[in-house]
Amino acid sequence: xxxxxxxxxxxxxxxxxxxxxxxxxxxxxxxxxxxxxxxxxxxxxxxxxxxxxxxxxxxxxxxxxxxxxxxxxxxxxxxxxxxxxxxxxxxxxxxxxxxxxxxxxxxxxxxxxxxxxxxxxxxx
Numbered sequence: 622x623x624x625x626x627x628x629x630x631x632x633x634x635x636x637x638x639x640x641x642x643x644x645x646x647x648x649x650x651x652x653x654x655x656x657x658x659x660x661x662x663x664x665x666x667x668x669x670x671x672x673x674x675x676x677x678x679x680x681x682x683x684x685x686x687x688x689x690x691x692x693x694x695x696x697x698x699x700x701x702x703x704x705x706x707x708x709x710x711x712x713x714x715x716x717x718x719x720x721x722x723x724x725x726x727x728x729x730x731x732x733x734x735x736x737x738x739x740x741x742x743x744x745x
Contacts, residue, residue: 641695668725676717683711
């Protein structure tokens with residue numbers, strides 16, 4: 622199973638450069654069969670540019686997640702703290718094997734009409 626995830630272009634660049642190895646989320650998908658994430662780079666790119674395998678998922682208090690992941694977070698401590706402000710629980714998706722598409726694709730090529738606010742399950 623795959624999901625489509627909307628990610629800011631500056632973070633997409635770091636993910637595919639290998640300097641950001643964790644994608645942080647306040648909420649996460651419930652289906653445990655999800656193994657891959659298809660990456661939609663938000664505007665101004667507005668295209669699906671690749672995908673990655675999920676290596677692991679850390680679910681914990683944001684301060685503990687930061688201690689475990691900060692070396693490859695791809696974000697500043699200030700950004701991270703602001704993102705998880707007021708939260709007792711967060712998620713860090715560890716990025717595994719990356720595949721960048723030779724040509725970015727449109728959402729409608731995936732039979733998706735709009736970018737997901739957080740994530741969207743993709744039909745097989």
